[in-house]
Amino acid sequence: MLVFSAMGSEKSVVVKKNSVLTINLKTNIMDSPTEERKGLFDIGDQDKNVLIYDAIEAINKAKTDNNIKGISIETDFMNAGITQIDDLRNAIQDFKKSGKFVYAYGNAVSQSAYYLGSVADQYYLNPAGMIELKGLATEVAFYKDFADKYGIGIEVIRHGKFKSAVEPFLRNDISPENKEQLSTLLNDIWKNTSSRIAASRKIDTVQFRTVVDSLYGMIPDLGLKYKLADKLIQKTEYDKIIRSKLNIKEDDKLNKISLGKYIASYSDDEGSGDRVAVLYASGSINGGNDYNDIHSEKYIKYIRDLQENDKVKAVVFRINSPGGSANASDEILFELQQLKKKKPLVISFGDYAASGGYYIAMAADKIYSEPNTLTGSIGVFGVIPYFKDVANKNGIRSDIVATNANSQYYSSLNGVTPYGVSMITKSVEGTYKRFVHFVTQNRKKSFEQIDSVGGGRVWSGTRAKQIGLVDELGTLNDAVKFAAQKAGMKSYNVVSYPKRMTPFEQIFKDLNEDDISARVVQNKIGKANYQLLQQIVEERKLQSEVKMEMPYQIKIN
Known part of the structure; x- marks a missing residue:
């Protein structure tokens, strides 16, 4: 029997x-509450998981808090996405205007951690340490030869020459x-990160x-030079050095406080006044009623509750999603359109707002x-495996x-009949036209204009602003202010x-055999590798449902 004490x-x-506000290895920046995972032995770590909105507000508050004298960045690895690090960095840059210090220290420092730490007034490195500053690269795996070798047939139907989610099953390069x-x-x-x-x-x-091309950061003396x-x-x-900056004696305790504990130090009372609600949507889009990721039944309920x-x-819908099910995306978009009729709806994008993740933004009054x-990634595809050979x-x-x-237009042994292919193709084309229709309405552009920047192509936020796919470049905090x-x-x-x-609630939600097994695998091979494994073997990636989904992720590792 398990016994838990002093829970409340x-x-x-x-x-x-x-005090010194400290960002360290224990700080896990989340985009959404649904990203949080707790195990049986994580009960006492409530403060290590911090929402990006709360983190930015905390840094802004620390700027004028007389008890906070500076910020110390002490992390070799960042548990945060690329846009979250951008926001943290911008907030710390603004914090420096207060005249308070910002110092950073590293040992074996990842590129993402150095990107954040480089904003400091002074950056200190361990004499036996390193900074893995190397630039960005991506590696695309192809499965066509594997499928051919083992007699696995794959019927692919897509719209958009840039819809690369299906490329690994069609090509060898x-x-x-x-x-x-x-x-x-x-x-x-x-360009954005390196220039900063x-x-x-x-x-x-x-x-x-x-310096980057030569990997000079890997040698401490060269990093210094x-x-x-x-x-x-x-x-x-x-x-x-921090003690000296604070004018405290060597024997006195150095008061470092984490972001999570600092947030917990001030009231989280929602109050009785008017509210701006932030509805978080993080992960792949699917049908169903699960808490994690974006499941349409669950989000329909959330949206209706907010409407009533x-x-x-006002509502800010925070999207951090590469897409997923076309049908589930359409259900969510419809409910958001009804919400918009009653109160302002502002959209904020995180790391990803691609394909279905972009589609569900098309009810917005304004997109950040x-x-x-x-x-x-305005495009649609279907992938249907079969095993005839x-x-x-x-x-x-x-x-x-x-x-x-x-x-029997589809059989796992015999594949799809020619008529079945023709009908699925019509379904894909119809879904694409519906996708573009809603984009043209929201972005106030013609079908031809959207089609020319669509076709499944993924853009950076900077270019998306230039071509009119979004309204403003800004943070979640900016979106909240505009909604108010x-x-x-x-x-x-x-x-x-x-x-x-x-x-x-988290522990008992996950006490089933599949979730426990998945978490064991993820803990063994790491989150990034587990996500890659899911892309290869997850059954729902290879089913006959029409998809609005982006095939890859980009991180500053």
Whole structure:
């Protein structure tokens, strides 16, 4: 029997004088409450998972908090997406205007952690450490030869020459169109991030390119020579520098407070006044009623609740999704259109707002994107596997008895009939036209204009703004302020939907065999590798449902 004690007896957090707001390895930045995962032994770690909105508000509050004297960035790896790091970095840059210090320290520092840390006034590196500053790259795996070798047939139907989600099943190499869009995306994102690093470190852009190309950051002395770091010191020496900055004695305790604990130190009371609701939608889009990811039945209920809640005067819909089911996306869009008739609806994009993730944004009064958001992917596809050749090679055959001409238009052994292919093609084309129709209405452009930037192509947020797929470049916090303004509110509270589950709720929600097995695998191979494994073997990726989905992710690792 498992016994849990003192679950409701958390001590209140008090911010002491001369405190330093600290971002470290335990800080896990989430885009949505549904991204949170708790295990049996994570009960005491409630403060390590922080919503990006709360993190930005905390840094803004610390700017004028007399008890907070500075920020210390002490992380070698960032548990955050690319746009979340952008927002953190911008908030810390603004925090520096207060005159308070920002220092950073690293050991074996990932590129994403250095991107954040480089905003500091001073960057300190361990004498035996390294900075993995290398630029961006992507690797695309192809499965056509594998499928051919083992007799697996794959029927692919798509609209859009850039709809590369199906390319691994059709080709053995990357298409010119996909190579073009990936190259543009990577260069757009790297230009944004590298220029900020170079500016913060006061490194000439030409020299910075040489530093990155030569991997100089991997050698501590070279990192120091080429201004990636200001000094090579041990962590104890770093803490002494902070003590000196705070004018406290060596024997006195150095008061470091995490983002999570700092947020917990001030009231989370929703208040009784008017509200702006932030509805978070993170993950793939599917039918069903699950809490994690974006399941249409669950989100229909959330949206209707917000529509009927008189205290909620405006809604910000935060999207962080590469898409998924076309049908589920359409259901969510319809409910958002009904919500918009009653109150302002503002959209904010996170790391991804692609394909179905972009489609569900088409009810917006205004769309905010981050510069590095992967945006668009206006395209549709269907992938249907069958096993005729492998079955025949192993002595398996079938006979069909049917009541109608197309009762068996698809069989896992025999594939899709020619008529079945023609009808699925019509379905894909019809879904694409419906997709473009809603985009033309929201973006106030012609079918031809949207089709020319559609075709499944993915754009950075910066380019999406240039071609009219979004209205503004800005953060979730910017979207909330605009929503309040549009609703005519000067004073308001911000509330989050869905509500974060308690540790107990999360534990018992996940106590089934499939979820436990999945979490064991994810813990063993890492989150990024687990997501790649899902792309290869997950059954729903290879089913006969029409999809609005983007095939890849980009991270500053």
